[in-house]
Amino acid sequence: MxxxxxxxxxxxxxxxxxxxxxxxxxxxxxxxxxxxxxxxxxxxxxxxxxxxxxxxxxxxxxxxxxxxQFKFNEAVSFQIPCENQEEVDYYWAKLTADGGEEGPCGWLKDKFGLSWQVVPNRVIELIGDADTVKAARATEAMYAMKKLDIAAIEKAHAG
The missing domain is CATH 3.30.720.100 (Signal recognition particle alu RNA binding heterodimer, srp9/1)
Incomplete structure (x- = not known):
């Protein structure tokens, strides 16, 4: 086959x-x-x-x-799901090294110009909370970050 x-x-x-x-x-x-x-x-x-x-x-x-002739841009990115802050920190450090660029809300470009999203699974849960007030606080905290900080987003979520 x-x-x-x-x-x-x-x-x-x-x-x-x-x-x-x-x-x-x-x-x-x-x-x-x-x-x-x-x-x-x-x-x-x-x-x-x-x-x-x-x-x-x-x-x-x-x-x-x-x-x-062609260059990468943010219209296409690859999302890396992360289980914890240690994974977030690892991928962020590796992919921004040697000329990579930090972007907003967990986005970055690596040294080749390819866009990545380093996303903790926990953050997806927090910003998708059925309690829209908590979700809004978590989302607002995320929008203020470059590399995502799970503990800080959890704190904002909790109020």
């Missing part, structure tokens, strides 16, 4: 293999797959890496070295 899982293709400007290796170093459940190279007569330099297959937490990706 053919694998029908969707694969996300990420367009890079010559540093797709570096990016795939970086992401594989950040996520525990990661692996690098096949590497395809440009051959004579294609758009890239013969022998240079064209594509790299990789997988993060079960999600399949292809890093394509397509050139400088």
């Amino acid at each position: 053919t694998d029908k899982a969707l694969t996300t293709c990420l367009w890079f400007d010559g540093n797709g293999e570096e990016a795939a290796n970086f992401y594989a170093s950040v996520f525990d459940d990661a692996k690098i797959g096949r590497i395809g190279r440009y051959v004579e007569g294609e758009h890239g330099t013969p022998g240079a890496v064209m594509v790299v297959e990789f997988e993060l937490n079960g999600q399949k990706f292809i890093a394509l070295n397509g050139g400088p």
Whole structure:
């Protein structure tokens, strides 16, 4: 049977293999797959890496070295569900390192310009509380943050 899982293709400007290796170093459940190279007569330099297959937490990706024509933007991001503050801190530190940028409400861009959301599962519970007053306090606290602080959002939720 053919694998029908969707694969996300990420367009890079010559540093797709570096990016795939970086992401594989950040996520525990990661692996690098096949590497395809440009051959004579294609758009890239013969022998240079064209594509790299990789997988993060079960999600399949292809890093394509397509050139400088396209850049990442916030219209697409990848959400990392976190069980605790330690996980939030880990992913935040790793993905903002070496030129990454902090953004609002748990969003960041890594050094390649790819957008991520580092989201504690507990925060989703708090901002989705049926008690709309508590949920509003939690949401307001979250909006004031860059990296999400679970304890501070719980405190705001509680009033």
